[in-house]
Amino acid sequence: MKPKGVKDSSITIVQQMTQQDANLAGNVHGGVIMKLIDNTAGIVAARHCQSNVVTASIDQLNFHSPVFIGDLLRIIAAINHIGKTSMELGVRVEAENAFTGEVRHTASAYLTFVALDATLKPRPIPPVTFETEEEKRRNSEAAERRRTRLEQKGKGHKQNRKTG
DSSP: OOOEEGGGTOEEEEEEOOGGGBOTTSBBOHHHHHHHHHHHHHHHHHHHHTSEEEEEEEEEEEEOSOOBTTOEEEEEEEEEEEOSSEEEEEEEEEEEOTTTOOEEEEEEEEEEEEEEOTTSOBOOOOOEEOOSHHHHHHHHHHHHHHHHHHHHHHHHHHHHHHHO
């Protein structure tokens, strides 16, 4: 498989938030933002693999500020790390007030996707080339998060055997 650059599959999606996105407080519902994060990351993962992908996990979805009806929501997604059949993507969400131009960092998340073949079994992922210092930093940080996830997963299996 030929390596691809991070920029080859990265995307930015912009969507205006409307009344249908509101929660009872009149702000944009966190679940709406979560769905947009997952959809955007899924597009990046599918573009990179050129195959079907599924969300395996979402790490650290942190909301930093509210999103208001009328705001432009900007979702920026890129590959952070590639494994054999899974990959981590980073997503940054920004809200822009279309009238004032004020931009707020609204949320960040790390998602893990698995590439699937035609029989819905995990398949190898094309390698990625991390070119910029920012991409290399994100890759290094993602590798550390992956180690932590795998350690936690191992601990969970051991606990289940003890209590099960």
